[in-house]
Amino acid sequence: MTISFIVAIDGPAASGKGTLARRLASTLGYAHLDTGALYRAVGLTLLRAGHAPDDARAAIAAASALDAATVLPLMNDPALRQDAVAVAASKVSVVPEVRAALLDFQRDFAHRPPHGAKGAVLDGRDVGTVVCPDAPAKLYVTADVEVRARRRLSELRNTGAEAIYEAVLEDMKVRDARDSQRAVAPLKPAVDAFLLDTSMMDADQAFVAAMDFIRSRPAFPDFH
Numbered sequence: 770m771t772i773s774f775i776v777a778i779d780g781p782a783a784s785g786k787g788t789l790a791r792r793l794a795s796t797l798g799y800a801h802l803d804t805g806a807l808y809r810a811v812g813l814t815l816l817r818a819g820h821a822p823d824d825a826r827a828a829i830a831a832a833s834a835l836d837a838a839t840v841l842p843l844m845n846d847p848a849l850r851q852d853a854v855a856v857a858a859s860k861v862s863v864v865p866e867v868r869a870a871l872l873d874f875q876r877d878f879a880h881r882p883p884h885g886a887k888g889a890v891l892d893g894r895d896v897g898t899v900v901c902p903d904a905p906a907k908l909y910v911t912a913d914v915e916v917r918a919r920r921r922l923s924e925l926r927n928t929g930a931e932a933i934y935e936a937v938l939e940d941m942k943v944r945d946a947r948d949s950q951r952a953v954a955p956l957k958p959a960v961d962a963f964l965l966d967t968s969m970m971d972a973d974q975a976f977v978a979a980m981d982f983i984r985s986r987p988a989f990p991d992f993h
């Protein structure tokens with residue numbers, strides 16, 4: 770059985786992880802998992818059931834109830850991209866049992882990617898540090914918070930949402946702080962991660978830099 774080549778991409782909100790991960794996965798023929806969507810799915814489930822996102826018991830129950838059949842339809846729900854759901858995700862994700870309930874799904878995806886893919890690209894906050902600490906290619910994608918807020922602002926406005934820069938910036942700072950200061954699986958670069966600051970890079974430049982890094986990894990199987 771061939772070993773799945775795992776690419777772990779972590780970083781704060783709107784740094785460009787998802788854009789990069791999707792493009793790397795399609796170029797390499799690998800499967801892609803947006804791990805944030807799992808936490809968003811838990812947050813959205815709570816909001817829709819009328820629970821507060823900091824209701825740990827409800828969050829644990831929702832995370833434990835998620836399986837491939839229930840999470841996949843949620844992953845494509847446009848409501849997942851709302852900022853209120855990102856905030857809810859950030860609140861449920863501080864609960865250790867929520868993280869534990871989602872861990873096997875992420876690891877199974879990475880090590881046995883669907884459709885017989887030869888590798889997997891996972892993006893999130895703790896992929897290179899907790900989910901797949903042995904991943905042969907780890908990237909930490911970041912950008913100045915003002916740059917990220919402007920990117921998230923245009924992303925939200927493109928979905929028709931009313932968004933104000935100052936509010937998006939403030940929300941992002943609060944969420945980044947919660948993600949990096951939490952006791953369990955805090956957001957931080959793995960010691961062996963390639964640091965990619967996209968503040969002055971467009972998506973193409975970030976992609977080229979990431980591909981160069983991945984190709985340089987000793988375990989990277991040539992692909993044609």
Ligand SMILES: Nc1ncnc2c1ncn2[C@@H]1O[C@H](COP(=O)(O)OP(=O)(O)O)[C@@H](O)[C@H]1O
Nearest residue numbers: 782783784785786787788920924967970971972
């Ligand atoms: N390098 C980049 N330069 C400019 N805009 C970018 C870049 N990477 C992504 N974007 C845009 O910024 C927004 C957030 O990117 P995304 O990949 O969703 O970030 P993340 O997954 O880290 O939250 C999206 O609208 C995306 O098109």
Ligand SMILES: Nc1ccn([C@@H]2O[C@H](COP(=O)(O)OP(=O)(O)O)[C@@H](O)[C@H]2O)c(=O)n1
Nearest residue numbers: 782783804805806808858859862893894895
């Ligand atoms: N591996 C992950 C991915 C997301 N998350 C949480 O889920 C929230 C939403 O993640 P996301 O990747 O969808 O958020 P953006 O980076 O797209 O803004 C994050 O703010 C984290 O609090 C996490 O704790 N661990």
